[in-house]
Amino acid sequence: MIPFITIGLLGLLSLSIPVGIVLFLLGFGVDQFFSLFPLLRGLGNMVWSTSNSATLIAIPFFVLLGEILVRSGIAERTYAALDKWVSWLPGGLIHANVATATMFSATSGSSVATAATVATVAMPQADRLGYDPRLFSGAIAAGGTLGIMIPPSINLIVYGFLTQTSIPQLFLAGLLPGILLALAFMLVTVCICVIWPSLGGERRRFPLREMIGGLGDLLPIFLLFSAIIGAIYKGWATPTEAASVGVGGALLIAAMFGGVSLGMISEAIVGTVKITSMIMLVIIGASFLNFTLSAAGLSSEMRNLLENLGFGPLMTIFVVVLIYIVLGFFIETLSLMVVTIPIVVPIVTGLGYDPVWFGILMIVLIEMALITPPVGLNLYVVQGARKSGNMSEVMVGAAPYAFTMLCMVGVLIAYPDLALILPRLLQ
Amino acid sequence: EQLNVVGSWSSLPLHKAYEAPFWGETLPEASGGKITTQVTTHNEMNLGVADVFRLLGQGVYDVAMTVGDYAVSDAPELEGLDVPLVAMDAAKAKAAVDAARPMVDEIFANRFNSKVLAIAPYPPQVVFCNKEVASLDDLKGLKIRASGRMTAKFLEALDAEGVNVAFSEVPGALQKGVVDCAVTGAGSGYSAGWWEVSTHLLTIPLGGWDPVVTAMNMDKWNSLDAGTQELITDQIATKFEAPAWDSAQGALLNDIACLTGNGECESGDKRSMVLVEATDADIAKARDILEAKVLPEWAERAGADWAKRWNDSVGKVVGVSIASK
Amino acid sequence: MAERILLAVRIWNKRIALATGFILLACAGLVLVDITMRQLGSSLGGTDEISGYVMAIATAWGMSFALTELSHVRIDFLRSNTPQKTRVLFDLFALFSLAMTVAIIANQCWPVVATTLKNASTANTPLETPLALVQIPWFAGWLWFAFSSWLIFLSAMVLVVKGRFKKVEGVIGIASAQEEWL
Ligand code: NA
Ligand code: NA
Numbered sequence: 001m002i003p004f005i006t007i008g009l010l011g012l013l014s015l016s017i018p019v020g021i022v023l024f025l026l027g028f029g030v031d032q033f034f035s036l037f038p039l040l041r042g043l044g045n046m047v048w049s050t051s052n053s054a055t056l057i058a059i060p061f062f063v064l065l066g067e068i069l070v071r072s073g074i075a076e077r078t079y080a081a082l083d084k085w086v087s088w089l090p091g092g093l094i095h096a097n098v099a100t101a102t103m104f105s106a107t108s109g110s111s112v113a114t115a116a117t118v119a120t121v122a123m124p125q126a127d128r129l130g131y132d133p134r135l136f137s138g139a140i141a142a143g144g145t146l147g148i149m150i151p152p153s154i155n156l157i158v159y160g161f162l163t164q165t166s167i168p169q170l171f172l173a174g175l176l177p178g179i180l181l182a183l184a185f186m187l188v189t190v191c192i193c194v195i196w197p198s199l200g201g202e203r204r205r206f207p208l209r210e211m212i213g214g215l216g217d218l219l220p221i222f223l224l225f226s227a228i229i230g231a232i233y234k235g236w237a238t239p240t241e242a243a244s245v246g247v248g249g250a251l252l253i254a255a256m257f258g259g260v261s262l263g264m265i266s267e268a269i270v271g272t273v274k275i276t277s278m279i280m281l282v283i284i285g286a287s288f289l290n291f292t293l294s295a296a297g298l299s300s301e302m303r304n305l306l307e308n309l310g311f312g313p314l315m316t317i318f319v320v321v322l323i324y325i326v327l328g329f330f331i332e333t334l335s336l337m338v339v340t341i342p343i344v345v346p347i348v349t350g351l352g353y354d355p356v357w358f359g360i361l362m363i364v365l366i367e368m369a370l371i372t373p374p375v376g377l378n379l380y381v382v383q384g385a386r387k388s389g390n391m392s393e394v395m396v397g398a399a400p401y402a403f404t405m406l407c408m409v410g411v412l413i414a415y416p417d418l419a420l421i422l423p424r425l426l427q
Numbered sequence: 428e429q430l431n432v433v434g435s436w437s438s439l440p441l442h443k444a445y446e447a448p449f450w451g452e453t454l455p456e457a458s459g460g461k462i463t464t465q466v467t468t469h470n471e472m473n474l475g476v477a478d479v480f481r482l483l484g485q486g487v488y489d490v491a492m493t494v495g496d497y498a499v500s501d502a503p504e505l506e507g508l509d510v511p512l513v514a515m516d517a518a519k520a521k522a523a524v525d526a527a528r529p530m531v532d533e534i535f536a537n538r539f540n541s542k543v544l545a546i547a548p549y550p551p552q553v554v555f556c557n558k559e560v561a562s563l564d565d566l567k568g569l570k571i572r573a574s575g576r577m578t579a580k581f582l583e584a585l586d587a588e589g590v591n592v593a594f595s596e597v598p599g600a601l602q603k604g605v606v607d608c609a610v611t612g613a614g615s616g617y618s619a620g621w622w623e624v625s626t627h628l629l630t631i632p633l634g635g636w637d638p639v640v641t642a643m644n645m646d647k648w649n650s651l652d653a654g655t656q657e658l659i660t661d662q663i664a665t666k667f668e669a670p671a672w673d674s675a676q677g678a679l680l681n682d683i684a685c686l687t688g689n690g691e692c693e694s695g696d697k698r699s700m701v702l703v704e705a706t707d708a709d710i711a712k713a714r715d716i717l718e719a720k721v722l723p724e725w726a727e728r729a730g731a732d733w734a735k736r737w738n739d740s741v742g743k744v745v746g747v748s749i750a751s752k
Numbered sequence: 753m754a755e756r757i758l759l760a761v762r763i764w765n766k767r768i769a770l771a772t773g774f775i776l777l778a779c780a781g782l783v784l785v786d787i788t789m790r791q792l793g794s795s796l797g798g799t800d801e802i803s804g805y806v807m808a809i810a811t812a813w814g815m816s817f818a819l820t821e822l823s824h825v826r827i828d829f830l831r832s833n834t835p836q837k838t839r840v841l842f843d844l845f846a847l848f849s850l851a852m853t854v855a856i857i858a859n860q861c862w863p864v865v866a867t868t869l870k871n872a873s874t875a876n877t878p879l880e881t882p883l884a885l886v887q888i889p890w891f892a893g894w895l896w897f898a899f900s901s902w903l904i905f906l907s908a909m910v911l912v913v914k915g916r917f918k919k920v921e922g923v924i925g926i927a928s929a930q931e932e933w934l
Contacts, residue, residue, distance in 0.1 A: 047860075050473075391832070500874060
């Protein structure tokens with residue numbers, strides 16, 4: 001069954017059939033060839049109960065929040081302000097890309113939305129200032145992945161939802177690794193641009209007065225982050241409800257900046273519906289495939305396989321990491337999570353690992369999957385925002401950052417406290 | 428004969444200690460290899476809890492088990508299987524379930540095209556409070572996390588406020604005062620560390636006993652020969668249902684001992700929650716509310732026929748009666 | 753004719769998306785009101801249940817819009833390296849797979865509604881929402897997705913037969929410069 005799934009997945013994907021549909025088709029195949037039961041009859045219930053979810057409504061809310069920030073001009077101001085602070089570094093504006101992505105990660109729950117936000121405001125600058133398009137766009141794709149590591153995070157909500165792990169604790173756990181990863185991205189950029197200065201474009205210094213003046217433009221994002229995270233930790237709202245606090249906050253801030261109009265809101269909600277449906281087709285497809293796979297016995301097959309390898313805890317973690325890296329090349333990330341969590345997490349926690357820590361480890365791997373070809377959603381988003389050039393340029397540009405994430409995986413395994421210290425301190 | 432079996436929550440003791448061994452080993456061995464099984468659980472299959480018996484009826488798998496309360500969307504009359512606060516110990520709960528069995532058989536045949544094989548208990552659903560609580564009356568005005576429609580209605584009648592919080596968020600919610608009390612099995616609350624964030628343990632089964640129904644697709648059942656049917660019925664009654672019930676009371680007492688520190692705790696360290704036991708006044712009060720409000724409302728949802736049948740069976744056993752309108 | 757159909761589907765999807773979006777926005781508002789009221793000591797109750805229904809219905813009705821906006825994720829590495837006529841074949845085949853799959857999905861969604869109608873099912877919550885009330889709009893959304901994807905597929909076929917490859921690629925291809933990605 002595993003060869004069938006692998007070949008089927010790669011074959012159908014390369015035929016450019018929509019990813020969500022590919023997952024359904026594989027589910028049909030498993031039902032037809034590997035199951036004695038009429039699994040197809042479960043399809044309707046699967047579609048209903050997967051999408052009838054008060055947890056997943058965080059997806060449209062977070063997307064909407066991002067839409068409002070872009071369309072009200074707040075995103076652009078944030079970018080310009082950060083540009084003044086970090087563009088003196090070797091690599092110049094590339095650091096502004098990472099910094100803006102980090103800021104937006106703190107209000108956005110989705111990596112795709114974060115990358116799209118930054119790409120929209122940053123891309124027009126690349127040609128104008130003579131940057132190498134590869135590293136410039138790669139940094140946006142990679143920086144965008146922080147959206148699911150730095151709280152809030154849809155993927156951590158889904159992880160907590162599926163594994164019965166506390167979502168606020170997961171959010172706390174993601175904060176330090178997320179910031180560290182952002183700093184590592186900047187460090188890598190500096191190193192690359194010191195070795196090959198032509199990649200970095202122009203370094204620019206701004207007068208201190210302008211730098212301080214720009215701080216005001218960062219205020220909206222800080223306020224929004226405080227509102228979302230504050231609502232969760234004060235116990236006013238659940239992590240999903242906090243997404244609606246974000247929407248309300250974004251509208252309020254946009255109104256203060258004079259950016260709210262009926263036309264703007266219409267565009268924002270239409271964009272939200274589009275992206276939400278795109279994501280949901282994949283999630284529903286993944287749920288159905290997962291249902292057929294476990295009904296056909298693959299889940300227990302996989303579990304037995306992993307258990308019978310007889311590896312110690314550390315070795316098992318390495319195997320799991322390897323599996324995620326390989327699968328991450330080919331599978332869209334939310335489906336990757338939904339399909340693997342029920343199999344992998346019980347094994348890992350059974351070995352004595354903390355589910356909160358493993359959630360963060362998985363998020364780094366998922367972030368990697370977002371920027372590794374051929375299926376890397378953030379690469380596509382950034383490429384989509386470019387007006388010219390080839391997809392492979394973005395892939396090459398993202399590679400050093402993917403390698404940085406791999407190092408981060410190692411660091412997390414060696415120092416689990418990096419993730420666990422905040423939840424423990426604030427418990 | 429190959430049976431595809433879908434168990435209840437994979438992480439809970441009922442599945443690990445009884446369901447998985449029974450369907451995975453006991454029954455196949457007893458059949459001398461005639462029956463083979465493949466066992467998974469509804470959470471591993473990513474199934475919505477309300478869909479488990481729907482899909483069983485459609486023949487998506489052969490055998491399924493889950494809490495009866497999860498299926499009341501499709502069968503309001505099934506709520507009568509688990510009325511909160513009428514059975515204070517396992518023996519009484521067993522008697523009530525036995526009395527309800529013919530009704531449950533009929534409901535499953537009509538609504539879910541399935542044959543009921545067994546009804547086993549989950550741990551009774553007790554109340555963890557982070558507020559000083561001495562009696563049922565003290566719950567008035569508090570924010571309580573509970574599940575199940577009848578329990579929610581009972582809390583409404585008690586003037587308490589039902590709050591919806593995911594299981595994994597309960598400790599945080601108790602700590603921050605988002606909820607004052609939360610209902611779950613004593614064992615689950617112990618292993619999930621709820622004793623860290625709550626002070627008082629009310630051992631009244633506010634959430635009922637959450638009986639788990641095991642059923643087989645009716646077409647599958649009818650396709651089995653009489654000998655196999657008998658084998659399954661016998662085996663499941665003696666090797667699954669009976670032991671699960673036998674251990675229920677002991678497990679409850681053990682879990683309470685662990686949480687409060689009164690008595691022997693076999694599952695780990697003792698904790699020191701304040702034990703609040705139900706008084707006769709509490710029981711009387713609960714009955715009043717049930718008879719005056721909660722059960723008559725249920726009778727409207729389910730229909731007068733079911734109310735009458737309930738009165739004549741479960742009602743007799745537990746000493747509660749629904750007034751006819 | 754084919755072009756008029758394609759345009760009509762597109763326009764209708766846009767209207768539907770607008771309506772769906774406003775429902776989502778209203779839902780966010782409802783949740784906000786509930787959060788505020790809880791701070792004041794009362795509660796609307798059941799907003800999480802309602803959010804779930806909104807999500808299911810919004811998802812179903814948004815699917816076709818995402819299709820006409822070319823937003824459903826497709827992997828491009830093989831397709832993009834072929835000449836236009838082959839690209840259009842890729843697009844047609846992908847759309848055919850989608851239309852088939854969605855027809856199967858919509859077909860399988862009906863029994864869910866039928867069971868709900870037969871049992872007069874209500875939500876297992878204090879609200880006791882009649883499930884038909886929310887499942888029928890949800891089912892209708894999937895039905896529209898199936899119907900509109902077949903309409904688009906057949907119209908695209910007609911255009912291919914007429915040899916209008918450039919037009920077809922614009923309607924069912926992969927968006928090249930999606931500045932409206934967000
Ligand atoms: Na985030
Ligand atoms: Na990838």
